[in-house]
Amino acid sequence: MPVETWLYFIFGFMILGSIVALEMKDILSAIIAIGVVGLGASIAFLLLQAPDLAIVQFLFEIFALIILVRAFTRKENHVQDPSGMNKFIVGLTVLSLLAILYFSLPVFENLPAFGAPKMTVADFYLQNGAKDTGAANLVASVILDYRAYDTLGEITILFTAILGSLTILRMKNRSKKEGEQE
Amino acid sequence: MKTQNGMTLIVKTVTRITVWIIVLYGFYIILHGHLTPGGGFGGGVIIALALLNVLLAFGRKFTEKWLHIGFLEKLESSSALLILVLALAGIWAGGSFLANFLNTGTLFDLFSAGTLPIYNILIGIKVAMSLFLVVWVLAGLKFEQGEE
Numbered sequence: 001m002p003v004e005t006w007l008y009f010i011f012g013f014m015i016l017g018s019i020v021a022l023e024m025k026d027i028l029s030a031i032i033a034i035g036v037v038g039l040g041a042s043i044a045f046l047l048l049q050a051p052d053l054a055i056v057q058f059l060f061e062i063f064a065l066i067i068l069v070r071a072f073t074r075k076e077n078h079v080q081d082p083s084g085m086n087k088f089i090v091g092l093t094v095l096s097l098l099a100i101l102y103f104s105l106p107v108f109e110n111l112p113a114f115g116a117p118k119m120t121v122a123d124f125y126l127q128n129g130a131k132d133t134g135a136a137n138l139v140a141s142v143i144l145d146y147r148a149y150d151t152l153g154e155i156t157i158l159f160t161a162i163l164g165s166l167t168i169l170r171m172k173n174r175s176k177k178e179g180e181q182e
Numbered sequence: 183m184k185t186q187n188g189m190t191l192i193v194k195t196v197t198r199i200t201v202w203i204i205v206l207y208g209f210y211i212i213l214h215g216h217l218t219p220g221g222g223f224g225g226g227v228i229i230a231l232a233l234l235n236v237l238l239a240f241g242r243k244f245t246e247k248w249l250h251i252g253f254l255e256k257l258e259s260s261s262a263l264l265i266l267v268l269a270l271a272g273i274w275a276g277g278s279f280l281a282n283f284l285n286t287g288t289l290f291d292l293f294s295a296g297t298l299p300i301y302n303i304l305i306g307i308k309v310a311m312s313l314f315l316v317v318w319v320l321a322g323l324k325f326e327q328g329e330e
Contacts (some may be wrong), residue, residue, distance in 0.1 A: 051219035055211075059227040066234065067317060134286025135295035137217040143221070144298045148280040151301070152269065154310060159262045162312040166255075169319040 004114060012041040035061060049150050051086045052139045096170070189239050197239040204232035214308035216295040222302040226309025233314045237321065251318065258311035261304045268300060 017021030017036030024030040097138040112118050125142055133141040143151050188292045208228035216223030237245045276283030289295035 052221065052224070055220050055224040057226060058228065059231065063227060063231060063234075063313065066231075067320065070317075071319065085298055091265075095207060128287055132286075132297055133282055134289060135298050136290050137216050137218060137221070139219070140216045140221055140294070140298055140302070144216075144301045145282050148301075149271075151305070152265070152280065155262060155265060155305065158308065158312055159259075162258065162316060166315055169322075 006047055007044055010040045010044050027072050028069070031065065031072065034068070035065050038064065050139075052137075193239045197235055199237055201232050204235065208232065208306070208310070212302055213292070213299065215302035215306075216298045217290060217292070222305030223309055225302075226306040227313060229306070229310035229316075230313035233310070234317055236328070237314075237318065238326055242322070245318075251315075254311050254315060257307060258315060261307040261311070265301065265304045265308070268297060272297075 014037045017033050017040065021030045021033035021037075024033060038057065042054050042058040042061060045051075045057055125138060125146065128142040129138045129146075130136065133145045135141040135145070205228075208225045210225075211218075211220035211228060212222060212225030214223065233245075233249065236248070240248075272281030272283055273279055275281070282296040284296035286296045293299070295325065
């Protein structure tokens with residue numbers, strides 16, 4: 001079977017998983033159903049021959065699942081709000097989404113064929129990557145040499161996010177402790 | 183509360199053995215980042231998950247003593263600083279920011295590809311420490327809210 005068939009199967013499975021996650025009443029079941037989406041994406045990356053991405057996606061999925069389970073299974077106060085669904089708004093949303101899908105169909109006809117990108121920069125990396133950087137893993141040569149600015153940006157984002165969360169969450173803890181002492 | 187003392191003896195014993203295997207696998211992924219799939223990000227997450235395993239199995243007090251959280255924070259910040267220093271060293275030695283100025287060596291060798299393995303190691307430390315610290319802070323917040 002070609003790769004596309006498997007991809008359609010996995011994408012269908014992921015859509016099914018997200019619908020199940022939305023409709024599930026129990027929060028733990030919903031979290032596990034969300035996990036289907038991430039693991040399906042990991043397998044899709046593997047089928048598209050991107051093992052680097054597949055590894056990172058798989059690990060982050062496990063990480064996110066652990067955090068979600070720890071964060072949401074303790075609290076008892078996650079009651080679903082039943083009054084949020086208005087039939088008129090739901091119908092309007094579905095209609096506008098269908099309209100967007102209909103008007104975006106010509107875009108799909110103009111897309112390049114599957115696996116045939118219009119950019120030629122990937123060919124340059126494939127031919128010169130190992131010679132220029134000496135790295136056997138071409139993904140590493142791209143993200144750490146040719147496109148190292150991108151990695152530097154990612155590191156900066158990570159650093160800023162951790163700095164912010166450490167500062168804010170610590171501050172709450174400290175003020176609580178001071179309040180207890182007083 | 184249960185989270186302070188950790189889980190049962192079975193979980194603790196299994197964790198004591200498996201944590202080192204997981205950490206070793208993370209180091210393998212990081213060190214071979216320029217040869218095989220993986221690299222700094224993947225290996226860093228593996229190490230963070232191993233430390234998270236310790237936190238889940240042994241509880242908060244033991245982990246704080248065993249890992250020296252303050253030291254982990256310094257490691258996290260200093261690895262980010264070292265990446266910048268290495269990038270600036272590219273201007274001095276290679277002519278441009280983030281330049282690969284070391285000898286690239288022979289293909290498929292462990293010590294090859296110039297500065298790429300060094301970047302990989304630093305990014306691995308950075309990712310591992312930051313992800314673990316985020317979980318650490320979040321878990322602490324939840325614990326104190328539950329106590330009230």
